[in-house]
Amino acid sequence: MLSKNIVNFLGCDSEYKNAEIVLYGAPFDSTVSFRPGTRFAPQAIRNDSYGLETYSPYQDKDLSDINVFDSGDLELPTGDTQNVLKTIEKRTEIIFEDNKIPFLIGGEHLVTLGSVRAAIKKYKSLNIIHLDAHTDLREDYLGVKLSHACVIRRCWELTGDNRIYQFGIRSGDKSEFEWAKQGHTYLKRFCLEGLDTTIEKLKGEPIYLTVDLDVLDTSYFPGTGTPEPGGVSFLELMNAVIEICSKLRIIGCDVTELCPIYDQSGVSTAIACKIIREMLLALCKTEGDNNG
Amino acid sequence: MLSKNIVNFLGCDSEYKNAEIVLYGAPFDSTVSFRPGTRFAPQAIRNDSYGLETYSPYQDKDLSDINVFDSGDLELPTGDTQNVLKTIEKRTEIIFEDNKIPFLIGGEHLVTLGSVRAAIKKYKSLNIIHLDAHTDLREDYLGVKLSHACVIRRCWELTGDNRIYQFGIRSGDKSEFEWAKQGHTYLKRFCLEGLDTTIEKLKGEPIYLTVDLDVLDTSYFPGTGTPEPGGVSFLELMNAVIEICSKLRIIGCDVTELCPIYDQSGVSTAIACKIIREMLLALCKTEGDNNG
Amino acid sequence: MLSKNIVNFLGCDSEYKNAEIVLYGAPFDSTVSFRPGTRFAPQAIRNDSYGLETYSPYQDKDLSDINVFDSGDLELPTGDTQNVLKTIEKRTEIIFEDNKIPFLIGGEHLVTLGSVRAAIKKYKSLNIIHLDAHTDLREDYLGVKLSHACVIRRCWELTGDNRIYQFGIRSGDKSEFEWAKQGHTYLKRFCLEGLDTTIEKLKGEPIYLTVDLDVLDTSYFPGTGTPEPGGVSFLELMNAVIEICSKLRIIGCDVTELCPIYDQSGVSTAIACKIIREMLLALCKTEGDNNG
């Protein structure tokens, strides 16, 4: 008898009950201000992950030795942002209930809000580490509050001051930078400097990590809706997420804003895959199904 | 003194007060179920219209002889569908108040609803001619009522039965075809046959014409979000819109669903431009600024 | 508990035991003489099938009413043509053993040979209907016998004379056309004329149908490795496969030679999807899982 066509991110084929981490995709891009298309990211990432190896020479670890379950993409009611966020929130809650780490693949950055809403219910004192080119701190964008340009502001409404650590930021409204400076968030402009100190400070705290891939320089990562030159290198980002995921208590995370159509070389998708691979390897503390 | 950089659709440079027709763009694509990107259509159409001639050998008329004003694109609150539609509705109302014909360039097909809402206020017994590959008659799409897959159903809620004439339809849910057959709309499958009879029947009535360019076969028009092979030819569509616009009392119209990124040859944009040129030439009954 | 990420062709989600037809992909393109890339066709077809409707207004049937199982793609040892063909042959045999219809999605056209090898074991008097732009009748191509340019010649070695019916052929070596004319195959140049007669003649006989999508004109189907202008229209092909599949005893079939990278509009993939949908609907004689 032939088996069904299961399509996972490379090497993420644990049984759900054994999994330490659960992947899920949110193919949503309806609030973006410039160029849409991130909805196709989760699919592209799964498909092109087969161009990767399961083994990382950076961490000397292998995806085949860890326990990850890929639960596929959410079916989202495009056009109804409130319900989209609720659908994301529900899936995240289920994963939390089963004591696993939710790993969300966007979609645009607004999807983070769904996950963070679920996280904050479980972890009242949640901190957020935010790697991005953009501040995402607007009160609203042309009157719209649920916009990818406002997502961190919405998260701040849940966490309160001094809970959000932003790195790599190089674009935003003047007022957003000023608002951050008033003490609402820690905002490091242009680069990832100071991340070590932040990691030191947050040890043991529950952390949600949100990676907007446009934190990368456009030379590395052209495949995104709102390209911002002047960002960090692939190795800087890779080392940063390895540090964060291996040293801190990450209770949930996401990777967002890959827009595959704007990079037909597939390089941006390959980078997304590799960042996800390294995050998974750094997050997993236990050995895989196959090893015992 | 140097002048400002005014960018119009080719030859549409009348003064507003003289204009018989007013162009406006709705760069919106947030409810589409498959591939977004139609938001860039109005801009692409204006830019590439300069590859056209103002003269049509088909109608032996010239854009430089008619009065059209191009009012540019609306600024739309992406992510908030209700307000997007209100913004479109308001612009349409202004144009109606000034006794001009509103000519909307989408964007996805849902933008039609904004225009039709304005039209129905002025013309209680409005009829709609709808050229499309898709039925667009769903009650909702994954629970979302304001979706491009439901736009004609939403229009029907305004017009009632026997007011909507659909041509070229070749894709939809089974229940949509059946709902149409129950007498709610006139639905001609696959082609434009029977249009003559419809034109005969509707003479003198107030008509809104909505053209979803995916009514064209995909060989002619690959640049669209939801490609449906099996459609009509460019010449069939061009002749149809010339007939409709010259013989009927068109009180408003739109052209939607060009998605430029999916046709990097520019052919789909060129076709959109030519369809718009022929519609403008067929709609205008008076002579232009330059001629008197 | 969350479920696994099963990715099927649209609506093909029967249980294996109930299925009348079984889909399987052969992501192989190593013998092509010009431009490779068909290996990505099965994946692209599954992904983009979600831009389709399950309902066909052409046949008034719905994929949700029939029983099809999608068994995913074969894992093929690229670079070792003999073993690639054996892998295809084995999967086909399993499907035959379970009394289901194998429906293979290529890949390049050589994959057909794997299926036909399995078919001829079960059906000694097998006939083949072959829709293609190319003769595919070479004895060898630069000395290589297992080449996509030779696949029908290899099939003929299995079936013998008067068993292969070729339509739409418009490209080949002079000697190939002459070889066919010697009575080895029935070869209809340029178009599908005479298909009716062939269908009449073959009623009740076991038939394998192989569709090389480049039989379509390049205006409809640019996404292929060896584009040949001068082919048939989408509607001609669609009607032909509906006729063949509904009127004849098709014991196996395939659809090959979509090369997605050469059509970034996605139109060629959409056409492949629709041809497959119509073939599935025409092939299925029984009602689906859901119905009873």
Place this chain on the structure above:
Amino acid sequence: MLSKNIVNFLGCDSEYKNAEIVLYGAPFDSTVSFRPGTRFAPQAIRNDSYGLETYSPYQDKDLSDINVFDSGDLELPTGDTQNVLKTIEKRTEIIFEDNKIPFLIGGEHLVTLGSVRAAIKKYKSLNIIHLDAHTDLREDYLGVKLSHACVIRRCWELTGDNRIYQFGIRSGDKSEFEWAKQGHTYLKRFCLEGLDTTIEKLKGEPIYLTVDLDVLDTSYFPGTGTPEPGGVSFLELMNAVIEICSKLRIIGCDVTELCPIYDQSGVSTAIACKIIREMLLALCKTEGDNNG
């Protein structure tokens, strides 16, 4: 000893002294009003001709049986239109002196003027058959007389009235159509109708044939700088050039306006190749090197 890397159009590898036809490319596109890029056409055509067969089932002839020499591309002083045209003219003259048929591959349509200047010196009563979407009859374009929009007007200055036969024309300034109607050229709008009569009339006369490939409908041929929907089909054009080349006394010809970058599927280049193959096969009256 290894041989040099000679790159010819498929099968055009006669020795110069034996050749009946001589190919040469003019990689020039500096005067185009909209989108440049035709300079890469001759190279693309040679490269992709290897996706073709040498045999034509339409004419039952084979390139390997005729005598054609490919003399490669001219080195053109881009930016100096006068000298570009002189360079083309000189190469054409050499070919005429050696009593061979010059077959020019553009580049933009202005290159025709170089060839026609040479032709008119040898054939005082030259006639021109012109297949195109555009009139190309402007006196000047923004003051520029040597523009691709004026090329046929410049040719008319050499031939005088009643010598130019235009087919397929569907775009131009109103005044151009009127100027033609005054009796300067024969201009058939939209299609190739009436070509039979023209062929009948011109039998035995010296004819220069100039094919602007944008005479094709954009569904067949998207790869061109100024796309004009509403044109002729591939088979109509192919049959027309076979008729013209086999029945008339063609003393020189060209194929222009392929712009490869605007059709990344390669279909437009494939069409250019096939049109050229059919023209070569129809032009050659003698047998090839290989046959004697």
Place this chain on the structure above:
Amino acid sequence: MLSKNIVNFLGCDSEYKNAEIVLYGAPFDSTVSFRPGTRFAPQAIRNDSYGLETYSPYQDKDLSDINVFDSGDLELPTGDTQNVLKTIEKRTEIIFEDNKIPFLIGGEHLVTLGSVRAAIKKYKSLNIIHLDAHTDLREDYLGVKLSHACVIRRCWELTGDNRIYQFGIRSGDKSEFEWAKQGHTYLKRFCLEGLDTTIEKLKGEPIYLTVDLDVLDTSYFPGTGTPEPGGVSFLELMNAVIEICSKLRIIGCDVTELCPIYDQSGVSTAIACKIIREMLLALCKTEGDNNG
């Protein structure tokens, strides 16, 4: 009453009379030796500037606080290089007469000559700072003197020795490097080193700054006609232009050689936009309309 469709570079919407800087585009690319297409740069830059923010965190300044007027693109007689240059020269003169800074957006690099001709009339002792990958110092290119490969040589004919400072140069004919070394220009190979000294030296002098964007490494800026790997980074170039524009007396400037079609990710256009934004912010010494 509806307003006209004015399309400016982001935030450059001052009234002409108030403007300190005037933008103008020169959509010209007819003399390029390799790949044309820069004519579409000014349009692409205006359109995609809306993906930017008006605020620069690098300079802590905002486009909404300065006075820039965008006068749109010149209408250029493509194919007649002399007149193209005259048209550019005239527009530049008007801007000089009104005591504003001309900011030209190319097009190919030859457009600089039009501007420099106007500048040298007003500023006899003009110096030029030239950032580029290419020497642009040829006496002629295939006999053509008005070529993008000769533009700096042509400028030198106007300024004389010791007036031109070239940085980032990594490609050219051997003789060009030698000619520079003879003391005609200051030429810094490969990088921007020594720019500080140049700035120090030129303080207070009238300077024309010409930026050929291919000075950037191809990893940052693939969208150009003649890609030259081995260049400077985005941040190096951005910092350089900020230094030059804020510390020196720039009397005119340009940004050239973006070729949008060769970078369909839009990243190259985004970089052009950001470089222009930073130059505008560094150039403006007075406060904007809105602030007083």
Place this chain on the structure above:
Amino acid sequence: MLSKNIVNFLGCDSEYKNAEIVLYGAPFDSTVSFRPGTRFAPQAIRNDSYGLETYSPYQDKDLSDINVFDSGDLELPTGDTQNVLKTIEKRTEIIFEDNKIPFLIGGEHLVTLGSVRAAIKKYKSLNIIHLDAHTDLREDYLGVKLSHACVIRRCWELTGDNRIYQFGIRSGDKSEFEWAKQGHTYLKRFCLEGLDTTIEKLKGEPIYLTVDLDVLDTSYFPGTGTPEPGGVSFLELMNAVIEICSKLRIIGCDVTELCPIYDQSGVSTAIACKIIREMLLALCKTEGDNNG
């Protein structure tokens, strides 16, 4: 009399008998595991080399001063890997027999095996320097031994231990890294560090240099089948190949794995061209035809 259309890599137009180096292309990509298309690299490299200058400011040398012969592309029996390798081996042997340096342009990396087989016959104690992102040390790939993923393992079977020096490696199976560490090859992960020492050690020894261009970071070189972020910069690679080629006794070399279709900007091809130019200039010890 007109001359034939010879297409060489820029400036490589020596007579064969005078040539020190012989170029040849192997358009083969049938064993690649992920994305094929490298077969078009040799053609793309020749065509786009005309965007380069013959002069290198890095080495102050000029291609017009050295003796290189371009023998074009091999005609390879696609689909029959054994014969493909034999064809490559034979051409390499001819070049060795004539005491010239073979310079192979791939195609996929497996083509190296053909060249190395020829080299090892002549140079028993051959050493290989291998620049790559991938280990290429698998015993087999899905049972296939002649795969691009196994090419260096196959070479090792010919050279034995301690003869292969790998640099830049950042991807592979865990077991491949371990196998290398057992002393079979010298393997430097991630970068080119240690190359100086290797050069010092190998002085005077016969060396084959194989460059898989994916050793470059994907920001520089997106045009490859299996993109691996995290690689070396263009300048690092260029300096490395100049060092290796000028200081060591290179008896043969190759450059592989450019896949032009995945970088439509042409930047990857431009980089391949420049790396080849610098290698040629560094390899040549004698003066060219033109100089004596």
